[in-house]
Amino acid sequence: xxxxxxxxxxxxxxxxxxxxxxxxxxxxxxxxxxxxxxxxxxxxxxxxxxxxxxxxxxxxxxxxxxxxxxxxxxxxxxxxxxxxxxxxxxxxxxxxxxxxxxxxxxxxxxxxxxxxxxxxxxxxxxxxxxxxxxxxxxxxxxxxxxxxxxxxxxxxxxxxxxxxxxxxxxxxxxxx
Amino acid sequence: xxxxxxxxxxxxxxxxxxxxxxxxxxxxxxxxxxxxxxxxxxxxxxxxxxxxxxxxxxxxxxxxxxxxxxxxxxxxxxxxxxxxxxxxxxxxxxxxxxxxxxxx
Amino acid sequence: xxxxxxxxxxxxxxxxxxxxxxxxxxxxxxxxxxxxxxxxxxxxxxxxxxxxxxxxxxxxxxxxxxxxxxxxxxxxxxxxxxxxxxxxxxxxxxxxxxxxxxxxxxxxxxxxxxxxxxxxxxxxxxxxxxxxxxxxxxxxxxxxxxxxxxxxxxxxxxxxxxxxxxxxxxxxxxxxxxxxxxxxxxxxxxxxxxxxxxxxxxxxxxxxxxxxxxxxxxxxxxxxxxxxxxxxxxxxxxxxxxxxxxxxxxxxxxxxxxxxxxxxxxxxxxxxxxxxxxxxxxxxxxxxxxxxxxxxxxxxxxxxxxxxxxxxxxxxxxxxxxxxxxxxxxxxxxxxxxxxxxxxxxxxx
Numbered sequence: 038x039x040x041x042x043x044x045x046x047x048x049x050x051x052x053x054x055x056x057x058x059x060x061x062x063x064x065x066x067x068x069x070x071x072x073x074x075x076x077x078x079x080x081x082x083x084x085x086x087x088x089x090x091x092x093x094x095x096x097x098x099x100x101x102x103x104x105x106x107x108x109x110x111x112x113x114x115x116x117x118x119x120x121x122x123x124x125x126x127x128x129x130x131x132x133x134x135x136x137x138x139x140x141x142x143x144x145x146x147x148x149x150x151x152x153x154x155x156x157x158x159x160x161x162x163x164x165x166x167x168x169x170x171x172x173x174x175x176x177x178x179x180x181x182x183x184x185x186x187x188x189x190x191x192x193x194x195x196x197x198x199x200x201x202x203x204x205x206x207x208x209x210x211x212x213x
Numbered sequence: 214x215x216x217x218x219x220x221x222x223x224x225x226x227x228x229x230x231x232x233x234x235x236x237x238x239x240x241x242x243x244x245x246x247x248x249x250x251x252x253x254x255x256x257x258x259x260x261x262x263x264x265x266x267x268x269x270x271x272x273x274x275x276x277x278x279x280x281x282x283x284x285x286x287x288x289x290x291x292x293x294x295x296x297x298x299x300x301x302x303x304x305x306x307x308x309x310x311x312x313x314x315x316x317x
Numbered sequence: 318x319x320x321x322x323x324x325x326x327x328x329x330x331x332x333x334x335x336x337x338x339x340x341x342x343x344x345x346x347x348x349x350x351x352x353x354x355x356x357x358x359x360x361x362x363x364x365x366x367x368x369x370x371x372x373x374x375x376x377x378x379x380x381x382x383x384x385x386x387x388x389x390x391x392x393x394x395x396x397x398x399x400x401x402x403x404x405x406x407x408x409x410x411x412x413x414x415x416x417x418x419x420x421x422x423x424x425x426x427x428x429x430x431x432x433x434x435x436x437x438x439x440x441x442x443x444x445x446x447x448x449x450x451x452x453x454x455x456x457x458x459x460x461x462x463x464x465x466x467x468x469x470x471x472x473x474x475x476x477x478x479x480x481x482x483x484x485x486x487x488x489x490x491x492x493x494x495x496x497x498x499x500x501x502x503x504x505x506x507x508x509x510x511x512x513x514x515x516x517x518x519x520x521x522x523x524x525x526x527x528x529x530x531x532x533x534x535x536x537x538x539x540x541x542x543x544x545x546x547x548x549x550x551x552x553x554x555x556x557x558x559x560x561x562x563x564x565x566x567x568x569x570x571x572x573x574x575x576x577x578x579x580x581x582x583x584x585x586x587x588x589x590x591x592x593x594x595x596x597x598x599x600x601x602x603x604x605x606x607x608x609x610x611x612x613x614x615x616x617x618x619x620x621x622x623x624x625x626x627x628x629x630x631x632x633x634x635x636x637x638x639x640x641x642x643x644x645x646x647x648x649x650x651x652x653x654x655x656x657x658x659x660x661x662x663x664x665x666x
Contacts, residue, residue: 046216048217052221056225060225060228060229063229063252064232066236066248067232067235067239067240067252072242072244072245075245076248079252082252082255083251086229089222089225093222093263093265095265095266095276105284105287106251106255106286110286113290113291114244114247114248117244117294117297117298131242132239132240133239133240133241133310135239136239139239140235143231143234143238146234150223150230150231151227154220154227155224159267159268160268161219161268162267162269162270164270165270166271167271170276173273174273174276174277174280177277178280182277185281189281192284193287193288196288196291196292199291199295202295203299204295206302
């Protein structure tokens with residue numbers, strides 16, 4: 038049989054590579070004995086998810102994922118770990134006493150979820166996304182989703198101010 | 214015809230969700246728990262975007278929800294890490310089992 | 318998926334390779350030019366021993382770096398330590414992918430298996446180009462933060478923390494400056510941004526004319542993001558030895574060094590594209606090669622001013638650097654973006 042390049046399932050290959058990143062990274066996050074390495078695995082996993090968004094033709098979300106998750110949240114976590122070196126607890130056991138109990142529970146959860154996913158017949162529509170999704174998103178945020186958008190911005194500002202207040206050193210020391 | 218069936222996405226997302234839950238349940242360290250929760254939120258986002266793409270691609274709501282989830286995750290990480298740093302300053306630990314001031 | 322697709326894929330891969338090599342060459346040339354210019358600025362000759370007027374100095378330096386013994390200190394976190402220089406360089410190269418270097422696709426003068434070959438003047442033309450640049454820019458922090466942490470050295474850690482804090486902070490005004498520009502264009506696609514600038518005022522409606530404040534903010538942030546003087550806190554030799562790169566030697570240090578310069582070159586390309594009209598200029602639409610020339614002239618000018626700044630302005634103290642970002646640049650760029658939005662709303666609605 039001659040080699041037929043049209044038989045190469047490129048999209049599926051990309052999907053599996055991304056899955057290897059996302060799931061492999063996730064397993065690394067929960068199993069690595071070193072917290073810093075855990076955070077690096079988290080970055081890998083977030084990368085995989087960004088790749089998923091590209092495959093799902095949600096390019097804007099992929100970029101937002103890179104910017105917010107990989108570029109900000111993960112770095113914040115790394116920062117927190119670096120600032121407090123003893124947080125890492127290097128060499129000690131990172132699991133609590135109930136980890137052996139949570140493992141089967143989580144496996145059952147996964148089995149149930151997969152069962153549900155494969156029994157429900159999803160009403161898949163063959164339609165393609167229309168128009169410029171970025172522009173549509175903008176219209177949605179300033180139109181039908183205006184109030185959630187505002188609420189979320191207030192939440193974010195409150196969280197940031199609260200975060201600064203909590204993590205701040207003693208005020209007297211600051212004033213001097 | 215889409216090259217990847219919807220159920221693959223949902224399965225992957227279920228796996229990510231379960232791993233995240235396991236991380237949140239089994240980790241001793243508060244930052245480890247936080248990372249587990251981030252995984253859970255990501256799993257939710259994959260679901261939202263996959264449903265948007267496969268079931269209602271003409272309605273942008275799926276992506277709107279996903280962006281709101283990402284924003285909330287950012288807020289959660291900011292507050293969570295601030296609490297952990299403040300705790301660490303005061304108690305020199307971030308292991309949640311040691312934080313038992315209210316026990317007696 | 319047929320022959321045409323395969324060929325376009327190969328063309329794409331070749332193009333990526335060519336651009337990566339071109340950027341690395343530009344890095345080498347840039348080091349040379351900078352040393353020469355800095356010499357002149359400070360009334361010295363600069364390197365003038367190897368080759369004519371010292372033009373081969375950089376090649377000699379590269380040989381030196383290549384043939385240095387690869388020392389990996391015993392106290393480092395090996396995997397992460399080896400990963401960090403690559404993680405610093407790759408995002409700097411990746412950001413170039415969305416920059417359009419000319420106005421129209423090139424057609425090669427020959428055919429492969431009867432298929433004419435056209436090369437797009439960009440690697441990827443995504444509709445979220447500006448956001449892509451910002452996102453990739455934020456990945457550059459990883460090389461620094463990992464290099465600083467894995468070295469297991471307090472100077473490295475301090476340098477890494479400082480640099481990443483600096484890069485994270487200056488991303489915000491940078492994004493807001495970009496926002497002011499794309500508010501006017503109404504698109505985040507870089508090709509649209511250039512075409513917009515080329516289509517008004519006889520092809521000279523450069524966004525710097527309507528957004529001078531955004532351009533200046535962007536310029537300052539670009540210096541800070543690339544770790545250039547006066548914001549070269551990462552390399553404050555006199556207080557932090559060499560910051561996050563203290564424990565790196567030979568080619569690994571070379572990669573960090575290259576990352577800084579490539580970052581600076583790519584950011585100049587982006588600045589030229591967004592604020593100075595990119596490839597646009599007289600007859601650039603008809604003759605794509607002319608467009609490359611215009612773009613390179615603009616980029617060369619920006620790079621020259623960056624060296625000029627380095628020769629003229631002393632280094633800023635770290636706390637002042639952060640204060641400058643949060644208490645001056647950020648409010649200014651927010652006000653600028655808000656004013657732009659207001660003016661646009663009044664004019665067009």
